[in-house]
Amino acid sequence: MQETVVRVICAIGQSGQLGLHGQLPWEGNSNPEYVADVARFFDITRGHVLMAGPKTIGAVPEFARRDRTLVVLRSHMDPEATLKQYAGRVVFIGGGPPVWDVYAKYVSHWDVTRLPYDGPADRWFNPKWLTAGNQPG
Structure with a gap:
């Protein structure tokens, strides 16, 4: 059986900011670098599986729903069993800290794209996620 390829694509602020009040801190910013980042996200995930929590999946615009498989993750779901359902596919895990705490390994x-945002946040990128899959046991 083919292996599932698991990836993350995300943007962070200059200090690792990820979220503010349930959305991206730069949500709605129309400066070119922010617009390009959103376009790049939808381009790279096109044709693949996007797994995330209900709020993130709910925020996927209608145009993007047609050309990727969307899967709502719930806390009761077993990560290994969930990922095995998409063997041979590329799966992107979205949704930020609660989801990445579980799926990082x-x-x-x-x-990871670093954007020029340097304002407030209440969710932060955790560098430990980058090595979670390399830990013994």
Whole structure:
């Protein structure tokens, strides 16, 4: 059986900011670097599986729902069993800290873009996620 390829693509602020009040801290910013980052996300995930919590999946715009498989993750779901359902596919894990705390050990590639945002946040990128899959046991 083919292996599931698990990846993350995300953007962070200059100090590792990820979220503020349940959304991206730079949500709605129309400066070119932010617009390009969103376009890049939808381009890279096109044709693949995007797994995330209900709020993140709910925020995927209608145009993007047609060309990727969307899976809502719930806390009761077993990560290994969930990922095995998509053997041979590329799966992107979205949704931020609560989801990445669980799925980081399965991620083989982190694609992190640092944006020029340097304002407030209440969710932060945890560098430990980058090595979670390399830990023994």
